[in-house]
Amino acid sequence: MRAAFLSLLALAAPAAAKDAMVSVTWLGHAAFEIVSPAGKRLLIDPYLKGDPATPEAFKDPRRYKPDAILVTHSHFDHSSDALEIATLSGAPVIGVFEWVKTLGLPEKQSWGGNVGGSFTVGDVTVHLVPAIHSSEPAGRPLGFVLSFNDGRSLYHTGDTWIFGDMELINELYHPKILLFNVGGGPYGQDPKTAALAVKKYFKPDAIVPMHFGTFPALSKEEDVREAFKRDKRLQIMRPGETRSF
Ligand SMILES: [Zn+2]
Helix, strand or coil: HHHHHHHHHHHHHHHHHHCCCCCCEEEEEEEEEEECCCEEEECCCCCCCCCCCCCCHCHHHHHCCCCCCCCCCCCCCCCCCCHHHHHCCCCCCEEEEEHHHCCCCCCCHHECCCCCCCEEEECCEEEEEEEECCCCCCCEEEEEEEECCCCEEEECCCCCCCCCCCCHHHHHHHCCEEEEEEECCCCCCCCHHHHHHHHCCCCEEEEECCCCCCCCCCCHHHHHHHHHHHCEEECCCCCCCCCEE
């Protein structure tokens, strides 16, 4: 009976996947939970317990059952809850090889790679792309492009400044959903530079700004709105909010 039910589900799957959306929940700062059209959960840059912007309900590491945890670089505001969530959930951690190694996770959960590499998580291919930043201790900073089976892709920039190879990222993956660093301050590209990067290098359907407003040193929502002017593709989310694309 159970087998028959499962095979019915399998038959129904392709039709369901055709209309399925990519779900994006902003957890604050650079942290997102992405749910693929086939239901795979990818948690990116989990800095939750210590993030003043993360709503209380989203801080508990036990609430997450990811299929993979993706970390752009080792800085605390991107990586601090990765090990605990990996240990609790058994999910693999995807990041730069040298940093993933420092976590001391079992081999099956240590998915270390480098720029140009990729990993498969169900219906999602995770591509590791460059970012201009630092990542001490251990390794180098990354961005991630998530390619879905429906042909679309999503680009999480990590922490970065604008760089010319964003043109290559667009040529290779033509991302339609951008999760874009606009943090500015002492740490990365400010909203005006981010708006220039989007204009020069991408043709997205949606631009979700991130890494702003968390700390006083970072840019504020009004700076982001001003920089992107009346761009209708700009989607400013609230921490804890989910949107489907
Ligand atoms: Zn950061």
